[in-house]
Amino acid sequence: MLLERSSEFSWFGHMWSHAQPHQLTVATMQAEMRQNRDFAVAHNISTNTNYSVAPHHSGVYPVHEPLYEAWRKLLGIQVTSTEEYPHLRPVQARRGFIYKGIKVLPRQLCGLFTHTVFLDQYPGGKQVLINSIQGGELFQTILSTPVSIFMTHLSNYGNDRLALYTFESAVKFTQCWTNLQLKTETPQMMAERYFKMYPEEEDPVWQNPCNDKRHRDIWAPNKTCNRLPNFLVIGPQKTGTTALYTFLSMHPSIMSNSNSDSTFEEVQFFNGNNYYRGLDWYMNFFPKPAADAGPIYLFEKSATYFESEVVPARAHALLPNAKIITLLLSPSRRAYSWYQHQRAHGDAASLNYSFYDVARANVSSPRALRSLQHRCLNPGLYARHLGDT
Numbered sequence: 126m127l128l129e130r131s132s133e134f135s136w137f138g139h140m141w142s143h144a145q146p147h148q149l150t151v152a153t154m155q156a157e158m159r160q161n162r163d164f165a166v167a168h169n170i171s172t173n174t175n176y177s178v179a180p181h182h183s184g185v186y187p188v189h190e191p192l193y194e195a196w197r198k199l200l201g202i203q204v205t206s207t208e209e210y211p212h213l214r215p216v217q218a219r220r221g222f223i224y225k226g227i228k229v230l231p232r233q234l235c236g237l238f239t240h241t242v243f244l245d246q247y248p249g250g251k252q253v254l255i256n257s258i259q260g261g262e263l264f265q266t267i268l269s270t271p272v273s274i275f276m277t278h279l280s281n282y283g284n285d286r287l288a289l290y291t292f293e294s295a296v297k298f299t300q301c302w303t304n305l306q307l308k309t310e311t312p313q314m315m316a317e318r319y320f321k322m323y324p325e326e327e328d329p330v331w332q333n334p335c336n337d338k339r340h341r342d343i344w345a346p347n348k349t350c351n352r353l354p355n356f357l358v359i360g361p362q363k364t365g366t367t368a369l370y371t372f373l374s375m376h377p378s379i380m381s382n383s384n385s386d387s388t389f390e391e392v393q394f395f396n397g398n399n400y401y402r403g404l405d406w407y408m409n410f411f412p413k414p415a416a417d418a419g420p421i422y423l424f425e426k427s428a429t430y431f432e433s434e435v436v437p438a439r440a441h442a443l444l445p446n447a448k449i450i451t452l453l454l455s456p457s458r459r460a461y462s463w464y465q466h467q468r469a470h471g472d473a474a475s476l477n478y479s480f481y482d483v484a485r486a487n488v489s490s491p492r493a494l495r496s497l498q499h500r501c502l503n504p505g506l507y508a509r510h511l512g513d514t
């Protein structure tokens with residue numbers, strides 16, 4: 126019957142077997158995605174929503190790289206949603222983010238699940254659902270979220286048709302008691318609207334997937350959370366961080382990351398665009414500690430973390446218990462060492478100006494000199510940067 130009315134539906138990707146993507150091989154996951162879409166195409170169901178969800182939230186957050194990869198490549202997905210970011214918290218605390226071009230919107234709960242398909246068997250009695258609609262949780266959710274995405278199961282469109290009952294009643298109640306203009310839009314339009322309203326949410330915030338049981342349960346079984354540093358050496362540059370790195374690495378129980386080709390040894394994850402490469406990218410720099418290795422302490426040294434304004438919040442979100450090591454020496458000695466370092470590496474501005482020019486530059490100085498001065502002296506403003514940390 127549904128297929129006869131396929132022109133009234135649009136399709137979005139899920140997973141043919143309803144298996145969690147992180148538990149499938151990449152090939153099986155991709156095959157299931159194709160099978161799912163091919164079914165829609167074969168039955169003339171519109172497939173151009175560019176929206177997809179993964180079963181049981183799995184893979185959306187914490188991010189399962191192959192899922193995003195396959196969504197982009199096979200289905201051209203641009204929008205998805207989850208209830209899990211940053212955690213399964215009350216609706217006002219949920220956030221969205223954008224990862225590798227896919228916009229992840231917060232999703233809300235409507236109180237209908239796989240097993241709540243009959244009104245008179247609703248947990249706690251049908252009045253519980255009615256209360257939620259008539260001023261309770263569902264109504265409050267609609268009031269407090271300008272972009273609401275709800276999802277429920279096919280079984281709630283059959284049986285007692287609770288999905289239709291719930292949403293029709295919620296819309297009627299909202300229209301009766303508020304002046305809210307309710308409107309439906311395509312997922313892309315909703316996502317654009319959402320991130321225009323909350324641009325500060327665009328950047329993802331990576332957290333340790335093992336610190337939340339629900340996240341750990343949907344984290345790929347071949348992954349571990351042990352490949353994260355226990356402490357960070359944050360700089361600033363030219364304070365002897367390389368020497369410290371070398372001495373620490375000599376200790377049999379202390380290991381660091383492998384070198385990054387793109388950033389000259391240092392990983393520089395928390396401070397720049399590498400952060401957008403995701404958690405797997407970062408973790409892959411660290412050795413997998415062997416089961417019988419005894420306690421191993423992992424660390425990372427990136428000397429430019431010190432002065433970056435985005436690092437403290439990002440590092441705290443992922444490594445809330447990490448120790449932070451910073452080395453401080455006379456700011457003027459540090460600045461001079463940095464200036465010489467730049468000259469040794471052929472930096473044009475530092476070859477053009479003396480250290481005296483750099484130290485004395487002011488608002489009327491050429492832009493290149495002011496920029497050089499900023500890069501040279503800013504990391505030495507210890508009190509300011511440590512205050513941010």
Ligand SMILES: Nc1ncnc2c1ncn2[C@@H]1O[C@H](COP(=O)(O)OS(=O)(=O)O)[C@@H](OP(=O)(O)O)[C@H]1O
Pocket residue numbers: 361362363364365366367368428454461462463466
């Ligand atoms: N123990 C100790 N005390 C004081 N200074 C020391 C120490 N060890 C190394 N150094 C000096 O630190 C400079 C290199 O610092 P970094 O390794 O942090 O440089 S970098 O940011 O990684 O490029 C570099 O300074 P310059 O000689 O001026 O280049 C090192 O000589």
